[in-house]
Amino acid sequence: MLDEKSKVIEHADRGEGYRLLALYSPQIASAAMPGQFVHVKVPALEASALRRPFSIFDADAETGTVRLLYKRVGRGTAALNAVKPGEELFMEGPLGKGFPLECTGVPLMAGGGYGVAPLYFLAKKIMALKGGVPPSPELFVGGRTKADILARNDFAALGVPVAVATNDGSDGDKGFVTVPLDRRIAALKAENEPFTLYACGPDGMLKAVADRALESGTDGWISMDRHMICGVGACYACIQKTTSGNARCCIDGPVFAAKELVW
Amino acid sequence: MLDEKSKVIEHADRGEGYRLLALYSPQIASAAMPGQFVHVKVPALEASALRRPFSIFDADAETGTVRLLYKRVGRGTAALNAVKPGEELFMEGPLGKGFPLECTGVPLMAGGGYGVAPLYFLAKKIMALKGGVPPSPELFVGGRTKADILARNDFAALGVPVAVATNDGSDGDKGFVTVPLDRRIAALKAENEPFTLYACGPDGMLKAVADRALESGTDGWISMDRHMICGVGACYACIQKTTSGNARCCIDGPVFAAKELVW
Amino acid sequence: MVDMCVDLGPVRLATPLATASGTFGYGTEYMGAVDYSCLGAVTVKGIRLDAWPGNPMPRHAEVPGGMVNAIGLQGPGVGMFLNHYAPLYETAFEQTGIKPPAMIVNIWGGTVEEYAEVAHIVAGSGFSFIKAIECNVSCPNVKSGGHTFGHDPMILNRLVSTVRKDLEMPLIVKLAPNVPDITPYVKACEDGGADAISLINTIPAMVIDIERRKPAIANKTGGLSGRAIHPAAVKLVYDAHRASKLPILAMGGIYEAKDAIEFMLAGASAVALGSAIFSNPGVVREVYDGITEYCSRHGFTAVRELTGALEIDA
């Protein structure tokens, strides 16, 4: 872990309230693994403001680039919005325990809103591992409405099929992401095909995916989103109950095995 | 007094560390009198930051313009520096008791550093009163070095003669502003010409001018620079000892009669 | 339309917003910049029997999140206050046509008896707009003054009951924040017959000018006010509300409507704006509008329903 001064390369809109921030952060870029995150000091905030954690959407060791996909929700992300290419910010990373890359069967990834961020990096790394031979990852993405379905083109460019569900039915299935996911799980089970589940997004969705992993007896890797203070394991603010007690999301996670989690 | 939202019209450099800020502030502009000040909410500072007081360097009721001449000294004036034409800021004013315009004899004005700010407005108003007929005001200005001698051209354009003194002798007399001032006072006394003293600047200079008013038995009007909280007489932070007790610089002053002041 | 009227015990206020003592002079200084129609009350600067010169200069220092002050309670005596400042307040409003907000007169003294004397003089003065007395037992800037009274529950109880005796005006007692537990102090006020308490006064603090290696304030130490103290103030109001039924006038770092609403949810009947007015007199209107907006959005028809409306899980 280090605290790297990172220069903003690009800051692009990604639809309503979402933005993609690309930074030149060569040390973090070369160490990053999928599911890990960075802790960003937002330049315009006062000295006492806490850092904000963001999953690594993409990291490229060759170009030294780290990309983040974030949603504007409160004052920290609002202030981050104002950051311009050429400006520098401090970023601790790469932090936390990410997703294991080795998996059994088809990697089924469920994301909600900005929860797709770590899944893109994960899909990319898994595909690089396997050299593109099937079973390749499949993405199931949910959102309130069409505008919350992010990074679709990025996944498509990787060759990852994307199944969509929206609460209002404006895109894909109407309902939760579990609608297309359950369909796919049923199909794989019918064919006796093994699969591994990955999830990142709102708590309700995470629990639903974790339940499916337990029911199916497959591995499920769940990335938890907890408010953080330090991001490095020093403060014990970011607790997740697990079968072995209170774990810290920032260092024991954010990715946990579905079977460890206590809800 | 009111709190007027004021638009920045111009923000010009005036030599090392000094700047002239012109604002569209029609209500303050039309009510302002020389020696009064405004209390500026510096936009970039945090919500709890106190306002900063600045003398009115110039106010023009017709164009609705208020001009301030300020020196960058600390974090408030540093933040003010970043303000750009077109931006708006809140300004309470006009505040305080200014200089009386009626005077006996030649108005001799002594200023140090940014202390010339209220004197320019004063000279302008006195000359407007008198229609330009002598005895017209004379300015005596002091500073550490040549760069601290401000607004010379502005006074010259009014037709006010400017005598300079610098501590390092880089401009005018070497020494304090009292060097040319005492010369002039001696000359006027020799001719039995009456005069009135006005001063704004560092405490040492103010005391020197006040002493000369008392010794000469003439009127002396001294503008005090005290740290302020409210600027409107509500908090009692800005105390100046006077013959009638603790007075508030922001509302009982900033201009006091030399004979009232207790040093 | 939200009913903005509140009762601070026996004191009916047109709105829950007041100003905090020492930050609003004698009530008229901010005319033109503050929207007085949003104010239910104005609390004036601390008054004692005789005039008091206050502390030497400098009297304050700006700090992140607020300021530290040691004004030292400079003020005219109660006589001068009633002869000069109170009539000024009355006439100032005659000109504007706005109904004057209730005036709360903040008092202090060197002895229990002096407190009582000042209170009775004010109560007997006959100004119809003076609606309550606020006893400052907690100013950190005057050593011989309120300090000891506010930090010993027994002395506090004696002070309150002495002042209260035969006083024909509601009595608010303003408590100090730097205590392990506010409960015994609140109880001392309640038992002594106080009609309400106000919380919090400034937190004792100090700023050092490291270049001169001297205290930045002539009095050496002072009181911290502003944003910085708000979370501590909310905790004290919450504790006081649970400790007794005394109505609470809450203050400490209100800079936006949210801050005032927190206080009310924690148990305050009314709230006072202090340091925020210095940097932004428009804050009075902003907080007022923010509270009405909040009430409408959350289905409260009267602002007083906010008092103590915090939901606590068992």
Next chain:
Amino acid sequence: MVDMCVDLGPVRLATPLATASGTFGYGTEYMGAVDYSCLGAVTVKGIRLDAWPGNPMPRHAEVPGGMVNAIGLQGPGVGMFLNHYAPLYETAFEQTGIKPPAMIVNIWGGTVEEYAEVAHIVAGSGFSFIKAIECNVSCPNVKSGGHTFGHDPMILNRLVSTVRKDLEMPLIVKLAPNVPDITPYVKACEDGGADAISLINTIPAMVIDIERRKPAIANKTGGLSGRAIHPAAVKLVYDAHRASKLPILAMGGIYEAKDAIEFMLAGASAVALGSAIFSNPGVVREVYDGITEYCSRHGFTAVRELTGALEIDA
């Protein structure tokens, strides 16, 4: 070259900079981001006899000028600490080649006897880098815990003398800030045989989520830390320094060198960085450099000359 070595009573520290308990884990978490060569000491998270789960989530809320936390002292018991975390600290430094900063072990307990037991276990553990015990008698988040100990000078005195008895390690006592006057507490520590005191712990505080009308933190109340509390902390250090000769480890809102220097001028022998590290681990280096620059500029050849060097006019 400024001599940066200081003595916190019997504890010699290579620099006057420490980290504050609870903000720096068990000492190794910030490796890579914090410059450990600037640290004279690391204070680890509070340890008790047995493991402790801490409070429910959420455990903190950001506020202007800092944060309010109610972690609730989650931690392994002293056994696990000594078997796992202390050796981890040792080996982590073996790899880096940097000399490990002194470790101060922060402890707490439910009874006076538990405090003493934990202290003696730590003192007898034999790790050469463990140089002192810091007794937390003032955590606002654990009701059955330190709260009462720190707020009654008599109980405090008994606690300190019980822990001190036969303890072969320097003892620092960490005091609570929310007291009318710190003097009796400092004296209780001094009389009980403490080697130093540390000041200040967090200030009790509360944040309310007005949209949900619930406390923002599951524990309802917590402790305020960060910039906001610095001026209050300076005052307490100043008072404590005048009340006794006990050396002081000062903390509370150090965000820049100036803040640390204020503490030392007010009387601290060493200072600890806490919340500031969360937002900027580089602050350790910045404060270190700022102090040496200040000393050079003001002609101090040793940083310890700053302690109590405030000039007070008579």
